[in-house]
Amino acid sequence: MPEFVRLLVDFSRELRTEGLAVGTGDVQAFCGALATLDPADLVDLYWAGRTTLVNRRDDLAPYDEVFHRFFLGAAAPPAALLELKATPAGAVAESTFVVPATEPGTSETEEASLGLLASTVDVMRHRSFAECTDDELALLRRIMARIRLTPPRRVTRRTRPATSGRALDMRRTVRRSMRTHGELVSLYWRRRRVRPRPLVLVLDVSGSMADYSRALLQFAHSTRRAARRVEVFCFGTRLTCITRALRTRSPDEALRQAALAVIDWEGGTRIGASVDAFVRRWGRRGVCRGGIVVICSDGLDRGDPSLLEKSMARLSRLCHQVVWLNPHGSSGARSVGMMVAEPYVDHVLSGHDLASLEDFAALLPTLS
Structure with a gap:
């Protein structure tokens, strides 16, 4: 890395x-x-x-x-x-x-x-973020910064020169044959390019996620520094892009700037409206096209369930896979928001401790 x-x-x-x-x-x-x-x-x-x-x-x-x-x-x-x-x-x-x-x-x-x-x-x-003190969260932050995060890769339609392959590079082969008066001395090949998939983190910072939001933001900061194409968003009652705020090397300064950018911190929760805003403003512009979208929320939505269902259906069609990290585990899985969104989610994981985030980091390269 x-x-x-x-x-x-x-x-x-x-x-x-x-x-x-x-x-x-x-x-x-x-x-x-x-x-x-x-x-x-x-x-x-x-x-x-x-x-x-x-x-x-x-x-x-x-x-x-x-x-x-x-x-x-x-x-x-x-x-x-x-x-x-x-x-x-x-x-x-x-x-x-x-x-x-x-x-x-x-x-x-x-x-x-x-x-x-x-x-x-x-x-x-294996200790829940909700039970950690400030000193313990600082210790987890140092360990979290060293998690090896490898986004999945995809094969593109563009090709590049290669020493071997299945597609013959006719242009390069014919051009080189002109040096030997048209005799094909060597064959040249092309291979399709492999690029990392975009990674989008959508974090719930509402009141019900107050015990986990800071730790998840620290994980987002580490992810932003470990991978290239990473976009980070926060939502409570509205959606806010904090990618630029997390560019700072210092985690404390990055969290401070993110807190200034998010005006609905520890407020209500409108998952459907936030996902719909993400799809309309950023998703359709190609931010998550062919990428992995990770939603970190407990699923406790106060908005319209039909809006959440429509927005999740649109999101699943735009991106490659949707991963949902639910810090409340089985208790959050019984919420109305989770029941509505689960048919459009490819993987539902827990995100309540450092071990669960390490499991997600191990699963991420396999989502190609």
Whole structure:
């Protein structure tokens, strides 16, 4: 993923600024190590960088400081330990992740701390956004930013030159044969182009989605930075495009600008009118043509059900597939809005925790 590789390169540059001798080969080894590990796990991320980017014992303390500042967004003294605190449900009141500046495996306390962080992050993945505190949402945001999101691809009608294929490039073959007095020495081929499908996120920010809207906006910001053709919309009683607001690199600044753009935050819900406005203003202009439309809502609609049915039918004809993320799960599936929209939805998933968003990211490449 280019965005994630760029993040690792920026981290390596920060290490060079602190005086560490990090070469191009070390950065390649760092990226190769994370290709076989879980980059969303801070333990894997820390030790992958420490074993590939640190060549001297004197560089351990600067590495810990840069890692703490770059990935956790806080400053720490050079001799301090790397700490990450969280309070998951069903666990101890305060769990601490400590990575000391010594070699791994030299202390039983260190091994217990590493295992504690791994279990803490795993618990956080399966914890509902509605039950998370602000600090826990900040932790989930850092993990969410590293989700590997790959939009599905489609085969276009346009072709490109290729070394092999099923369609002969007659123009290129005849032109090259003129160099050999008309003798066909080599055959040239063309192959159809493959391009990513557009991805459209339509997020419900009404009052019934207040416990999930911020986390879903953070996921939309990460998606906007990970994929190219991504459009993001919010709706409550009306539809608002926030794609431009999410272009900012800082998640906090992006959420602040999105909150300023949306004037009906935590208000009523009119799903049918909002989807109809999207189809008429953006859908017919080709924004979602051949793409994947993801609607994140609980289906609690206060508008006209017939309008919702008509707009969903038009939307399903315009786009390739419609995916509905329902944070309320089975309870939201019994709402009138969900019953009306479900015949026009290809996949109904849950979006109440980080694990469900990871499942959606794994499903997305298969929707081609």
